[in-house]
């Protein structure tokens with residue numbers, strides 16, 4: 001009985017604190033074509049995000065120049081439903097590798113609102129850049 005209680009107390013905090021969020025990878029929705037839905041997420045440190053292959057031909061990968069210091073880059077394969085746990089707070093840029101130039105990107109804010117960038121790296125494709133700036137403007141509101 002005492003062991004069960006200890007196990008119970010040990011497990012509860014994990015259930016209470018870590019959430020799983022889902023993001024769909026889509027060809028089109030009301031916001032445009034080649035999109036993640038939602039296109040930005042605010043989550044807590046330790047939460048996970050699962051990228052769903054709702055439509056074929058997409059993946060989810062971190063944008064090299066847009067993850068916090070110390071965070072590990074990731075890259076899913078096309079049609080692969082990856083689940084990533086975000087433990088380092090900050091702002092993460094996510095891209096679909098084949099549709100990066102078409103602006104298939106999203107933002108994940110982990111933990112409290114970080115200092116939002118006013119400038120984005122010059123090497124971003126312009127459509128990805130435009131969408132990221134729009135999402136950042138929404139995050140700032």
Ligand SMILES: [Cu+2]
Nearest residue numbers: 058096099104
């Ligand atoms: Cu895509």
